[in-house]
Amino acid sequence: GEQVEQLPSILRVQEGSSASINCSYEDSASNYFPWYKQEPGENPKLIIDIRSNMERKQIQELIVLLDKKAKRFSLHITDTQPGDSAMYFCAASPNTNKVVFGTGTRLQVLP
Amino acid sequence: GGIITQTPKFLIGQEGQKLTLKCQQNFNHDTMYWYRQDSGKGLRLIYYSITENDLQKGDLSEGYDASREKKSSFSLTVTSAQKNEMAVFLCASSILDINERLFFGHGTKLSVL
Numbered sequence: 001g002e003q004v005e006q007l008p009s010i011l012r013v014q015e016g017s018s019a020s021i022n023c024s025y026e027d028s029a030s031n032y033f034p035w036y037k038q039e040p041g042e043n044p045k046l047i048i049d050i051r052s053n054m055e056r057k058q059i060q061e062l063i064v065l066l067d068k069k070a071k072r073f074s075l076h077i078t079d080t081q082p083g084d085s086a087m088y089f090c091a092a093s094p095n096t097n098k099v100v101f102g103t104g105t106r107l108q109v110l111p
Numbered sequence: 112g113g114i115i116t117q118t119p120k121f122l123i124g125q126e127g128q129k130l131t132l133k134c135q136q137n138f139n140h141d142t143m144y145w146y147r148q149d150s151g152k153g154l155r156l157i158y159y160s161i162t163e164n165d166l167q168k169g170d171l172s173e174g175y176d177a178s179r180e181k182k183s184s185f186s187l188t189v190t191s192a193q194k195n196e197m198a199v200f201l202c203a204s205s206i207l208d209i210n211e212r213l214f215f216g217h218g219t220k221l222s223v224l
Contacts, residue, residue, distance in 0.1 A: 043215035089153060097142045097161055103153035
């Protein structure tokens with residue numbers, strides 16, 4: 001089955017700088033790659049996603065990149081703010097209802 | 112908008128006990144999921160169901176049973192709670208389609224004494 005690796009597990013950045021989280025997957029059939037943000041005590045919420053027919057997608061300060069050949073995808077948060085501090089999960093979905101998550105990255109934006 | 116309700120929010124059990132967690136959604140979504148969240152291990156899929164009475168095993172199904180009694184509800188049973196076990200169980204739902212976003216409940220936090 002699909003396996004998703006996510007790095008780093010902890011990421012500390014200065015406010016205003018960029019943060020990058022990297023994920024890799026194994027199943028070449030995966031064609032949907034969502035990113036979820038989980039704030040303390042809250043449930044995970046979708047913040048951005050990309051499908052396999054795209055290489056890049058941007059929503060405001062969030063940028064996702066997908067390299068299908070390398071089976072890698074990444075989330076970049078530009079101009080980080082304290083409100084960006086949270087757990088972030090990448091996921092990959094093969095051509096089924098199954099969604100496989102990475103192990104998560106705890107992002108801390110330092111003032 | 113819809114909502115996913117998980118009950119109970121906190122569950123304290125004894126070693127060896129059978130424990131049941133419940134999930135209700137009013138999105139009218141077809142697919143429902145149970146994930147287990149452990150620190151440092153992300154979200155691991157226990158069971159999912161694509162329609163009423165359907166059941167599909169995830170990677171972590173051993174030690175659990177599940178039941179999709181109707182479209183709106185999906186329950187998870189821990190068949191024998193393990194001592195000192197502590198985890199959050201998250202229920203989610205999505206539209207039956209190829210690759211759609213998941214909507215999560217707020218979780219049930221399990222502690223086993």
